[in-house]
Amino acid sequence: MLLQIGLVLLLIVGYFILLRIVSSTIHMIGLRRAVHELRVSVVTKLLHLGLTAIFVLLLCVVLGVGYGQLAVFFSSVFAVVGVALFAQWSILSNITASLIIFFGFPYRVGDWVKVVDKDEEILGQIHEISTFHVIITRLSGDTVTYPNNLILQKPVIRYRDRIDAQRHSAFSEKQDVPESLDKI
Known part of the structure; x- marks a missing residue:
């Protein structure tokens, strides 16, 4: 005892x-x-x-x-x-991906990135990384909520700054890019 x-x-x-x-x-x-x-x-x-x-x-x-x-x-x-x-399998995979992103994701809040996706261009600045998703603010000012488990499966390109990201955007000539996006 x-x-x-x-x-x-x-x-x-x-x-x-x-x-x-x-x-x-x-x-x-x-x-x-x-x-x-x-x-x-x-x-x-x-x-x-x-x-x-x-x-x-x-x-x-x-x-x-x-x-x-x-x-x-x-x-x-x-x-x-x-x-x-x-x-809710995607919830569990997003939480697991969140832990992987915390310890091994090479991108941080404020980085300019492009998620290589054949359907749509997802290029912008990482605004937030949460438990379930990464929030990316596009050059146009739109916000994209991208699931953590998917961002680990896709190639991600990191750009030095906003100007470099604009140069690689397929849509940069067609749209007005707000200047206030640099302050995010």
Whole structure:
């Protein structure tokens, strides 16, 4: 019994230390990459949720909950979550893509980019990167909301500045480009 209490206390202390390490690491990465604080907060919460699930699983094992009972509980939870997410598969893939974009996306808010898409030209400045989509403000001032999972699947061209982006636009001669777009 004393060993079990000691293991529970050790697990709790380890859990909180790991939460702090993860939080500080994500904040450091966010500062280094100049990511908006709200975005850092969302990624931190997602990773804390995953660590909490692992903590609860380990706590159940330490407290002696039988593997059969754990298997029934977690299979029930995964069945309910699986049915819910199957209907909204794109939501799960966008959240996963959001984490990948946070840690490995080479483009930042303010960059001029072109998403290579055969159907339509998506060229403009990245205005925001959120949990589910990237918001791009076009040269014409229109706003395009592009899903995270799709922007990872398409080639993206980065331009040095607005003038370089205008030069590569197929529509730049045909439309008026507002000057206020530089201030976004």
